[in-house]
Amino acid sequence: MTLFSVFGIIIALIIVVAIFVVFWGISVYNRLVSAREFVRNSMGNIAAQVESRWDAVKSLIDAAKSYASHEAETLTEMTAMRANVDRTSDPSTVEKDDALFQQAMNRINVVAENYPDLKADRVYSQAMQGVDRYENNVRQARMVYNDTVTKFNREIQQFPSSIVAGMFGFSQEEYFQSTDSKSDMPQW
Helix, strand or coil: CCHHHHHHHHHHHHHHHHHHHHHHHHHHHHHHHHHHHHHHHHHHHHHHHHHHHHHHHHHHHHHHHCCCHHHHHHHHHHHHCCCCCCCCCCHHHHHHHHHHHHHHHHHHHHHHHHCHHHHHCHHHHHHHHHHHHHHHHHHHHHHHHHHHHHHHHHHHHCCCHHHHHHHCCCCCCCCCCCCHHHHCCCCC
């Protein structure tokens, strides 16, 4: 074997390894992008459920208007202040929206206590069922989100994909935190 043929084999091996590393990097990058999109999709699902929950609250407000128009106006103002949750939101934005939702529901409960006929109203009872259903959907969507974030965060922390994640600026996503108020079903 000549020096030229040994040198050619070494160059060929270096090229093959470089091609392998490039394809591996592309594969890891695409996997990270896919995992990040799953996280965003999960947040989008939360946003859709939150929007539906607020729509159900608007139905409650409409039912309350015939009993207490001044309370309905206050509730309408509260719904206008709510956070716009979308697929790019973070858990803290959803938590702020949840706090405003809880305030609105507490206010609606006060109105319902002051106007017993409201509780018996068919529109009111159907809207409350809708609120309960969407509140449960939000809880389930939050669990799916946290599971998706776990998979994504694990992917960007594991070696060797952490190298690609660091090179392209992938960072860990934030989880929804469990709180006492979220562990029990609401009592409205």
